Amino acid sequence: MKLRDIGEDRLLGRLLSRLSLGKEVVNGPDDDCAVMETRDHGNLLVLKTDCVVAGVHFLPTANALDVGWKAMMRPLSDFAATSAVPQSALITLIAPEQTNVEWVERLYRGLGRAAKRFKVSIVGGETSRTRGPVAISVSVVGFVESDRCVSRRGGRVGDDLFVTGRLGGAVRQKHLQFIPRIAESRWLTKHFSIHAMMDLSDGLGADLPRLAKASRVGFAIEMEKKFPKLPLTRIGSFSQLSTRNYQLLPSGYVHFQQPA
């Protein structure tokens, strides 16, 4: 069997389920970020790595500034899903020898801008040659207060699901300039009891079943049921949410229910 014949979820399920985890692991391979206990009991350690590959995540003709931005924002988006605060990042650049140094410098400017936007220090970098396309892997480490750490697993029957921002449009360049919802996520866990969150990256059709599966619940999408305008209205079991500062726009209305 080849990789093309097996989905990423199934592959990682096969690979990662066999590994043994230490006792310090709070969120493991099934979640957006890895979360570990430390000797500092109020805080958990959060770790995420993600990559972008030319021809897969960006066009070879894309602006290197945008590529750098996206490469940094992808792992940071997983920090948002965990309600974690990113601190430091490491860059691994895999690039063919004929790559222009100027292109790489622009890439790093994009990485640097994105890091600065969330007060993340880029604390190191590695480079490697390749005979293939450019790939950039970014690893980010940070922290989350133990009582504000959110995983995919906490969803409960009866919960409603909300999406920050408007779904769709990723192919129209938006994917190269997106802003992880760290501020929104931190605001949510500061003011409300949030049961579960995840980074929406492969579309609601792919990610909603993942979230429901991790939480061991089913779900129903009620497409006709749009939310009214709701300043300070109760919208679901997540809690009272104000749309004054943040737009929480559900795409249709998703309701967690008993698994079928």
Add this chain to the structure above:
Amino acid sequence: MKLRDIGEDRLLGRLLSRLSLGKEVVNGPDDDCAVMETRDHGNLLVLKTDCVVAGVHFLPTANALDVGWKAMMRPLSDFAATSAVPQSALITLIAPEQTNVEWVERLYRGLGRAAKRFKVSIVGGETSRTRGPVAISVSVVGFVESDRCVSRRGGRVGDDLFVTGRLGGAVRQKHLQFIPRIAESRWLTKHFSIHAMMDLSDGLGADLPRLAKASRVGFAIEMEKKFPKLPLTRIGSFSQLSTRNYQLLPSGYVHFQQPA
């Protein structure tokens, strides 16, 4: 200018020197590992990422078990250079769609064995397609006591330099089975005052000037001056070293001196 026209050191120097670092950064881009302060004042947070690429770091015909082993051991070897204890690792696998799932499973077995050897938990993984060769990036996070953290920068005039193990032989398969000197490094910083360490990966000819430069010292290699057998003898300013448990075999005799 293309990447082939500029060395990795010069490239990373250009890219990383422009980035601003947070106050919490103890060891930054110039060192083997990134080291950051945390709220847990006795311990520093240590982060490292490294990659292996088919055709560059291993032959496409190499045993996937060995490739996984090497991919994990490379960043762990930088932990040794920092005298740090690794804790958790994340894997990023970039592979073409025609890769055999069985090959990837063997790769993960190699990664898992290597992680287990040093009690490291593999806490997550990502995969991406590529049109190019297989690349595996491994990110490791861990800790080091603040009074045992070693960098490249601490070498002093008059210091002697030692190498654990025998130099050379990497091309004869040894590179796929090497064991990071974490035990040796932890033993050294427990018993002696070590000024500086680094991971020797590109050969003494490339890495010694890097170590000396980071420590702002010069060096002299006295090829004819071999060390005698030295049970519990004083061998240089690093301190009293016993060869009963660990072989510290200098390749020639390296002596730090005033820069020319």
